[in-house]
Amino acid sequence: MRFHVSHPRSSFRPPATPNEGFTLPELLISISVFSLLVMGIIFANLYGLSMFQITETTLNATDDARKTIGRMTDEIRVSNGVYIGNVQNGTNATLLDGEIQQGSSLLISNSADYIIYFVNPSDRSFRRTTSAPNSTTVMAEFVTNAVVFSAQDHLGTVLTNNQNNRVIHLNLEFYQAKRANQIAQYYKLETSVTRRVE
Amino acid sequence: MTLVEVVISMAITGMAVGGIVNGYHYCTNSAQKAALSLAANALAMERIEETRSVTWAPDRSPAVDQLVAINFTNKTVTLDLSGSGAVVIPAIIQTEISQVSVNPPLKRIRVACIWQYQGVEWITNIIETCRAPVQ
Numbered sequence: 001m002r003f004h005v006s007h008p009r010s011s012f013r014p015p016a017t018p019n020e021g022f023t024l025p026e027l028l029i030s031i032s033v034f035s036l037l038v039m040g041i042i043f044a045n046l047y048g049l050s051m052f053q054i055t056e057t058t059l060n061a062t063d064d065a066r067k068t069i070g071r072m073t074d075e076i077r078v079s080n081g082v083y084i085g086n087v088q089n090g091t092n093a094t095l096l097d098g099e100i101q102q103g104s105s106l107l108i109s110n111s112a113d114y115i116i117y118f119v120n121p122s123d124r125s126f127r128r129t130t131s132a133p134n135s136t137t138v139m140a141e142f143v144t145n146a147v148v149f150s151a152q153d154h155l156g157t158v159l160t161n162n163q164n165n166r167v168i169h170l171n172l173e174f175y176q177a178k179r180a181n182q183i184a185q186y187y188k189l190e191t192s193v194t195r196r197v198e
Numbered sequence: 199m200t201l202v203e204v205v206i207s208m209a210i211t212g213m214a215v216g217g218i219v220n221g222y223h224y225c226t227n228s229a230q231k232a233a234l235s236l237a238a239n240a241l242a243m244e245r246i247e248e249t250r251s252v253t254w255a256p257d258r259s260p261a262v263d264q265l266v267a268i269n270f271t272n273k274t275v276t277l278d279l280s281g282s283g284a285v286v287i288p289a290i291i292q293t294e295i296s297q298v299s300v301n302p303p304l305k306r307i308r309v310a311c312i313w314q315y316q317g318v319e320w321i322t323n324i325i326e327t328c329r330a331p332v333q
Contacts, residue, residue, distance in 0.1 A: 026199050033207055040215030048222040055229045062236070154248045154269060167251045192244040194251040197332070 065189050068126075068139045069170070075108050075115055076193045082168055083107040084149045087118040101151035101159045106168065119143050126172060142175040144186075152192070167192045231315055237277040238289055238311040238323040245270065245291050245309045246325055254331045256303050265305055265329065267295045277313055289313035303331050 022030075076082055085094035086103040095101055105118035113131040117139075120127050126140040126148070151159045151166045159166055172189040252264035270293035277287040294308040311323045 029199060029204060033204075033211055036208075037211045037215065040211075041218060044215065044218040044222055047219065048225070051222060051226040051229075055226070058229075058233060062233070154252045154264070156248070165251045165253055167248055190244070191240060192247040194247045196250070 061187050064140070065172075065187070069189065069191050072117060072128075072170070073191070073193045076106075076168055077196050079108045079110055079195055081109045082151075082195055083109070083162070084151055084168075087116075088121065092116055092118065095162075097161045099160065101162070101166075102147050102149065104146055104148055106149045106170075117149075119146060119148050121146070126174070140172065140174055142177060143172060144175055145171065145173045148172055165194070165197055167194050227316075234277050234287060234313065234315065235321065235323060238313055238321070239325070241275050241277070241289065241291060242309045242311040242323055242325045245273075245293055246307060246327055249293070249295070249307050249309075250329065254303075254305070254329070256331055265295060265307075267293060270295070275311075287313055287315075298328060305329050 083094040083106070084101050084103045085092050085105045085107060087093075087105045092105050092107060094107055095103060104121070105116055108115040108117075115128065115130050117126070117128050119125070124141070124143045125138045126143050127136055128139050129136040148171060150169045150171070151162075152169050153159055153166065156167075156169075169192045170190065173187070174189075175186050249265060249270060252269060253262050254265040255262045272293075273291045275289050275291055277289050290312045292310045292312065294310075296306050296308075298304040298306045306326065306328050308324065308326045312320065313323075314320050
């Protein structure tokens with residue numbers, strides 16, 4: 001008895017022989033498909049790289065800002081008093097009662113010493129200094145706004161007196177210039193801190 | 199190579215490339231969402247600090263209590279990631295204040311920052327704290 005088995009192969013192509021190679025159309029099509037795949041992967045990698053640079057710049061700035069603000073927040077909360085003022089020609093002048101309580105510096109006073117955060121007008125850097133000599137450090141650079149600190153009430157209104165229970169508002173806008181593998185970008189940081197009144 | 203084989207291989211290639219691109223896109227979206235969430239958290243924290251600034255002195259005569267919800271109405275703010283106005287998302291700050299205990303006096307402050315991500319997903323960042331009169 002003989003069984004006939006039908007061959008499932010397509011009818012417009014003869015069966016392959018052991019020595020048969022690829023035809024030119026087959027090679028062209030496979031090269032085209034492979035090129036499309038490689039181009040897609042390269043494009044995806046370039047896109048991911050650009051996104052990574054944006055994210056990395058943002059995260060670096062956020063990390064630095066969090067450290068700076070966290071430290072300043074702690075210092076304000078435990079202080080004896082906070083005074084807003086302006087730094088000009090290397091001298092900090094605190095604002096008096098009756099003046100609008102906003103300026104470029106913040107003096108945090110403790111029992112024996114003080115800390116001043118200020119924007120240096122000459123190089124637009126945000127700095128921290130203390131009553132100890134040679135203690136000035138640069139916290140941020142390329143600050144674009146001059147009025148950084150303001151004293152507000154609980155409604156967000158800027159005060160005109162030096163009342164005890166007030167909210168110190170920080171608004172820091174700065175520009176991070178282009179660096180190696182990082183793009184240029186603008187940033188804005190805002191926070192509010194209230195001294196814990198005893 | 200048949201036409202069906204070519205179409206199937208191209209479809210598989212397309213899915214592979216699409217998957218890779220989607221992966222990058224998802225990562226970028228997640229980073230932006232995390233940054234917005236941090237901004238919302240910071241804004242909620244600002245409201246917490248504002249509630250710390252008001253006077254609450256039940257021992258005074260007469261007693262002063264500014265730590266009430268009517269002093270902290272809903273406020274619309276913006277989550278501005280870059281400060282340049284490129285990505286600005288509105289958010290609402292809601293404040294709830296409730297008395298936890300009269301003796302000793304203690305109040306619970308709950309601040310919620312509600313915002314919408316890409317016009318689809320509503321997200322709420324909540325910060326809760328307690329406050330005594332002298333704080």
